[in-house]
Amino acid sequence: MGHRLAWLDVFTSRALLGNGLAVVHDADDLDDATMLAFARETRLSETTFVQSASEDGADYRNRIWMTQGELPMAGHPSLGTAVAVAHARGDREARYVQQTGAGLQPVEVAFGEERVASAAMLQEPAVFGEEVDPGEALGALGLDAADAHPELPPQLVSTGLLQLLVPVAEAAALDRARPDPARLHALLQRTGTTVAYLAFHDEPRVRALARSFFPEDGAVAEDPGTGSAAGPLCAYLHARTGAERVDVEQGVAMGRPCLIRCEAGERVRVAGDVTIVAVGELLL
Secondary structure, rough: EEEEEEEEEEOOOOOOOEEEEEEEEOOOOOOHHHHHHHHHHHHOEEEEEEEEEOOOOOOEEEEOOOOOOOOOOOOHHHHHHHHHHHHHOOOOOOEEEEEEOOOEEEEEEEEOOOOOOEEEEOOOOOEEEEOOOOHHHHHOOOOOHHOOOOOOOOOOEEEEOOOEEEOOOOOOHHHHHOOHHHHHHHHHHHHHHOEEEEEEEEEOOEOOOOEEEEEEOEEEEEOOOHHHHHHHHHHHHHHHHHOOOEEEEOOOOOOOOOOEEEOOOOOEEEEEEEEEEEEEOOOO
């Protein structure tokens, strides 16, 4: 039996930019092995599968898979999946509650142009973990302790998925980053985190520049737009600087620019544009 398939670019209003996502609808009959195999087939950072909700209050269950395995929650797969669901249902505006391994997250969708929508989600309440030695964190990313921000130390933060935030003093450090696969893998494994989120906060302009690195197949992969790390970054900056809003620019070095709009609160609001690239059928 076939399954409706949508291909989208998230955190952008232009096709073939942003962070790509494949969404498989009506996936109740697909087992974990098949979902993982198809996620590997797409070679995208994440692929999602829409299933019937199993918790009260949820409109659908969102299963999020990387090529290495399933994630409890993620940013661009949440926004992109909500847009794909709205498009499939013919909803120009919608409010859904998605069920993930991290809990229930409200998501809003509003279409402007035919294939472009704005989407926003409330992530889980922020949880602040341990601070990490700047030399260790920056060394794993090919930088020096001198690149560390003088007032913002690396720290583990979660708004649904634990991430390692690594602030730097100058934007130029992002261009000089050359992660060491072995050291990065060891650091993320030790801290139980998914990515190292290298960020420069330009406070007067209420913006941040970021790059997101994670180990993959013995090398280092880079994610163009990481909503599950931008949310923690917003919560972190709100706690330490009082920033109420942060616009995160990511993916520029990859030629896949993303704009992630974040607002602080009891639950961080993460938003962005989503563009539908293709709709078809998965013959599984």
